Amino acid sequence: MPEATTSIDYVMEKASGPHFSGLRIDGPTSSPPASSATAPSVADVNAPKQPFVIGVSGGTASGKTTVCDMIIQQLHDHRVVLVNQDSFYRGLTPEESERVHEYNFDHPDAFDTEQLLDCIKTLKSGQPYQVPIYDFKKHRRCSDSFRLVNASDVIILEGILVFHDQRVRSLMNMKIFVDTDADVRLARRIRRDTVERGRDLDSVLEQYAKFVKPAFDDFVLPSKKYADVIIPRGGDNHVAIDLIVQHIHTKLGQHDLCKIYPNVYVIQSTFQIRGMHTLIRDRGISKHDFVFYSDRLIRLVVEHGLGHLPFTEKQVVTPTGVLGIMNSEALVHFCYSMH
Numbered sequence: 483m484p485e486a487t488t489s490i491d492y493v494m495e496k497a498s499g500p501h502f503s504g505l506r507i508d509g510p511t512s513s514p515p516a517s518s519a520t521a522p523s524v525a526d527v528n529a530p531k532q533p534f535v536i537g538v539s540g541g542t543a544s545g546k547t548t549v550c551d552m553i554i555q556q557l558h559d560h561r562v563v564l565v566n567q568d569s570f571y572r573g574l575t576p577e578e579s580e581r582v583h584e585y586n587f588d589h590p591d592a593f594d595t596e597q598l599l600d601c602i603k604t605l606k607s608g609q610p611y612q613v614p615i616y617d618f619k620k621h622r623r624c625s626d627s628f629r630l631v632n633a634s635d636v637i638i639l640e641g642i643l644v645f646h647d648q649r650v651r652s653l654m655n656m657k658i659f660v661d662t663d664a665d666v667r668l669a670r671r672i673r674r675d676t677v678e679r680g681r682d683l684d685s686v687l688e689q690y691a692k693f694v695k696p697a698f699d700d701f702v703l704p705s706k707k708y709a710d711v712i713i714p715r716g717g718d719n720h721v722a723i724d725l726i727v728q729h730i731h732t733k734l735g736q737h738d739l740c741k742i743y744p745n746v747y748v749i750q751s752t753f754q755i756r757g758m759h760t761l762i763r764d765r766g767i768s769k770h771d772f773v774f775y776s777d778r779l780i781r782l783v784v785e786h787g788l789g790h791l792p793f794t795e796k797q798v799v800t801p802t803g804v805l806g807i808m809n810s811e812a813l814v815h816f817c818y819s820m821h
């Protein structure tokens with residue numbers, strides 16, 4: 483190893499832990515095997531990724547759906563599905579239907595949370611789900627039609643109370659709270675409910691004062707503390723939405739080639755690999771170091787590729803008669819007898 487690079491190397495080795503394949507580069511083979519908990523196996527790294535689940539909460543008419551639509555538009559190169567908590571409103575009993583103005587649609591019990599959980603768990607496992615369709619005018623689900631939601635890269639779960647239940651929260655990778663002033667929300671709600679949901683002004687105002695506002699204070703606002711990101715002004719906040727989309731892109735990775743070519747394997751990015759890529763791109767690097775680190779990176783690719791070839795395990799005795807003491811290169815060449 484060149485002397486000038488010893489300290490950089492030392493830091494990288496210390497920080498990175500075992501290399502992906504379980505073999506430390508140039509190090510002794512006393513490091514943990516590939517099955518170690520700290521080193522993901524080839525199968526783990528290339529296993530189908532679990533969908534990225536985003537929860538979007540906020541008060542009524544805060545702009546949740548608008549924000550979700552903007553995120554979906556910007557994630558056009560990924561498969562994204564939107565699930566509304568509203569779809570899981572319970573059906574009303576005949577008595578409740580008769581006195582619908584006394585029914586609190588803003589209480590957590592108004593939702594069938596068990597079914598919502600089942601839906602998100604099913605989608606997370608890569609299976610499609612038949613999501614109910616809710617009719618806000620009739621206050622009930624359409625009994626004979628569903629929306630078939632397919633497995634996807636990103637699942638967005640949107641609703642006033644999606645952060646209320648711990649079990650639902652725990653399924654989320656990212657939680658967003660859309661924060662819009664109450665007067666703006668009420669104004670939007672009046673317009674929306676009278677235009678789209680078949681209500682009159684008096685009933686909207688009465689429902690708001692009796693149920694919507696108290697439930698916001700009791701359940702929605704307290705769940706804001708669970709949010710990772712709070713978006714003031716909802717869909718008007720383009721900066722926040724751009725940042726969120728960037729983050730999701732990073733989390734999903736850019737390995738679209740894997741979707742097109744099922745036999746493409748991507749080496750997991752580690753601190754050490756990123757460090758070496760940084761060094762060889764540094765215009766000030768010496769020729770010697772450039773060759774040294776490029777050589778290491780190339781060797782990683784070769785070792786990784788060899789790991790994908792069929793092999794049978796072999797016991798070997800080293801020339802000194804000691805079992806198991808060999809450097810990483812020797813391990814690759816001796817342990818795997820290629821077909």
Ligand SMILES: Nc1ncnc2c1ncn2[C@@H]1O[C@H](COP(=O)(O)OP(=O)(O)O)[C@@H](O)[C@H]1O
Nearest residue numbers: 541542543544545546547548549670674717718
């Ligand atoms: N930034 C905005 N400016 C103006 N109107 C908006 C804005 N965001 C949402 N709206 C309107 O307010 C209403 C509620 O928005 P929506 O996104 O459906 O909220 P939520 O899903 O939180 O109930 C809709 O009629 C929508 O068109």
Ligand SMILES: Nc1ccn([C@@H]2O[C@H](COP(=O)(O)O)[C@@H](O)[C@H]2O)c(=O)n1
Nearest residue numbers: 541542543568587588618621641642694
């Ligand atoms: N039959 C129903 C069901 C729900 N609501 C109201 O909808 C609000 C939640 O939907 P947002 O799109 O505004 O998030 C909630 O505040 C309920 O009061 C309803 O009016 N009728």
